[in-house]
Amino acid sequence: MVGQPVSRRERYRAETREEAKGIALRQLAEGGTGAVSLNAIGKEMGITGPALYRYFASRDALLTEIIIDAYSDLAAATEVVAARQGDDVAPQERLRALAEVIRAWALTQPHRYLLLYGTPVPGYVAPDDTVPLARRVLVPFLDALSALPVMGAIPGSRLAVLEAQLATWVRATDPHMVGPVFRRGLVWWTRLHGLISLEVEGHFASMGFDPALLYDTEIDALLDG
């Protein structure tokens, strides 16, 4: 975590960058990505607009940085939970805790969740760069899933084919990982994302049910399957 010996200048620079990102985050929360404006940030910080271009190459660069920060923040949240729940805790409980922490994270900062998993705005982080970032969030899930008993797919079935596809790719990136586990990780990801995404976007609004309850029933289903 400790970097190079930072000069006074570098410290000030880092501070200004952080302050700018903080304001940008607030703008994002208030009006979406479209509301993030280098000019307005500068004005709020007491400097002119173009001055900020010394700190961020462009508006897109700023947004890209915010996205990467969000990824690493979410990943850190899952890792904290994973660390707290040691190996003695049943994998089912670990998975449930992980799922809950992701939803909680998303609900407290919806705009940030949508920055990661909502509509990708052209010009920001290249899709290829997001895969490793997204993977980091998934890793604690995969660890817990590894501790679960694996039931083999029927040879020749759709599941088996899919797991074979995943196995070949997965072996290249992580030798310990196996197809079936990764497949289940994918399923967890897509199902939880579907729930969180629709809730955060307000699609459940005024439908008179408790999204947390739906979420929990789906976790149940994931653990049963």
Add this chain to the structure above:
Amino acid sequence: MVGQPVSRRERYRAETREEAKGIALRQLAEGGTGAVSLNAIGKEMGITGPALYRYFASRDALLTEIIIDAYSDLAAATEVVAARQGDDVAPQERLRALAEVIRAWALTQPHRYLLLYGTPVPGYVAPDDTVPLARRVLVPFLDALSALPVMGAIPGSRLAVLEAQLATWVRATDPHMVGPVFRRGLVWWTRLHGLISLEVEGHFASMGFDPALLYDTEIDALLDG
């Protein structure tokens, strides 16, 4: 479908509106919502920017209209499938066909899908207005699910509570609908959306598996559960 006797003027007006919306759709596909510009549309149509304000109250109004069109287009797609698959077709097959048509629709026009189910951009359609629109897409699913044997939830279980919550709300909007069916509709919605959303946003890129296969296995799981 036939409206009032349209005057020559109204016809021209409708045509220009359609032309503008068509260009907006193309801009959307090319660069996301941010790339939709009344000025640019006007230029392309051979008129000045402000002239378009005779046809659309604002940029937001144009986008709102595009969103509503997309909803009704997607709903129409599901309704066509539902109509084609008569009551003699097994509900399982109808559900599968419905699921496939939604994914196909989303893949051929990702930007439009994300307009409906991606990050909501502030200023556009109010969340309350989207609920009935989204519901219309769901209705064919609910119809098919109704034809499926209902297995009761264990009294007092999470599922039972959730279904009770849904029943009260659902009774008000559609007397024929019951809690368990609607609950299953919700599950279908969230799971399919999670899959489609991540695929369309490119999160599966370079992961070396066939998204269609994953999609089909999840349909299998939905039909089994």
Add this chain to the structure above:
DNA sequence: GTGCTTGTGTTAGAATATCTAACAAATGGA
């Protein structure tokens, strides 16, 4: 046909945005 109302387009302009270029000033090390 004459003339009025309505609709449709124009230009001009205010406000805001990104981003570049040229210049000024402050900071920090040799």
Add this chain to the structure above:
DNA sequence: TCCATTTGTTAGATATTCTAACACAAGCAC
């Protein structure tokens, strides 16, 4: 002390949305 680097400034090109004021044309009543 001097010089290079960093950080800030203003000015400007170009784009956006949207309003206001004005010109023209199309449609309808008489």
